[in-house]
Amino acid sequence: MYLYGASGHAKVIIEILQSMGTPVEGLFDDNPDIKQIWQYPVMKYAPALVSPEIIISIGKNLIRKKIAEQLPGRFGIALHQRANVSPTAMIAEGTVVMAGATVNADVLIGRHCIINTNASVDHECVLEDFVHISPNATLCGNVRVGEGTHIGAGAVVIPGVVIGKWAVIGAGAVVTKDIPDQSLAVGNPARKR
Numbered sequence: 402m403y404l405y406g407a408s409g410h411a412k413v414i415i416e417i418l419q420s421m422g423t424p425v426e427g428l429f430d431d432n433p434d435i436k437q438i439w440q441y442p443v444m445k446y447a448p449a450l451v452s453p454e455i456i457i458s459i460g461k462n463l464i465r466k467k468i469a470e471q472l473p474g475r476f477g478i479a480l481h482q483r484a485n486v487s488p489t490a491m492i493a494e495g496t497v498v499m500a501g502a503t504v505n506a507d508v509l510i511g512r513h514c515i516i517n518t519n520a521s522v523d524h525e526c527v528l529e530d531f532v533h534i535s536p537n538a539t540l541c542g543n544v545r546v547g548e549g550t551h552i553g554a555g556a557v558v559i560p561g562v563v564i565g566k567w568a569v570i571g572a573g574a575v576v577t578k579d580i581p582d583q584s585l586a587v588g589n590p591a592r593k594r
Contacts, residue, residue: 403426405429427442462567478495484500484501493510493511495513499536525542526540547567559576563579578591
């Protein structure tokens with residue numbers, strides 16, 4: 402497996418792949434000053450070097466989307482051994498699930514999502530592509546999250562709420578009502594800014 406993006410986020414994904422027993426062959430990054438992360442070489446992207454699978458190890462949703470649209474080939478999935486993932490959950494390519502995260506029954510997670518450390522995604526939630534659920538965030542049952550949305554650390558979304566595309570939910574927010582596309586919502590209860 403190769404990773405695209407050499408940062409702290411990549412280090413977490415490397416550890417996930419190690420927990421899965423998946424070898425990391427190297428990383429790609431456009432910064433010529435980064436030559437290595439731990440024992441893994443960092444180089445400029447070259448399609449001829451890529452193994453059958455790659456994971457984009459960049460936390461920013463829009464950048465992850467732009468890179469995914471440019472890269473040919475297949476994308477891997479990284480599920481930490483200490484994540485609790487229901488056998489009925491469906492997780493699409495490019496997605497990473499960190500240690501301590503819980504993904505419950507009949508959850509649908511789109512492409513290139515991040516379910517970060519200790520996040521909880523409860524039954525029948527639907528996450529569209531390029532969503533990031535930050536550490537310790539909680540999505541109660543039947544929540545729908547639109548493409549590219551970022552749910553901040555420690556946020557709570559009550560059951561049945563729909564959050565639009567490319568929205569940002571602030572850290573610690575408590576979302577009790579639907580949030581429209583491209584909105585910023587913060588506070589308890591969360592209000593649009």
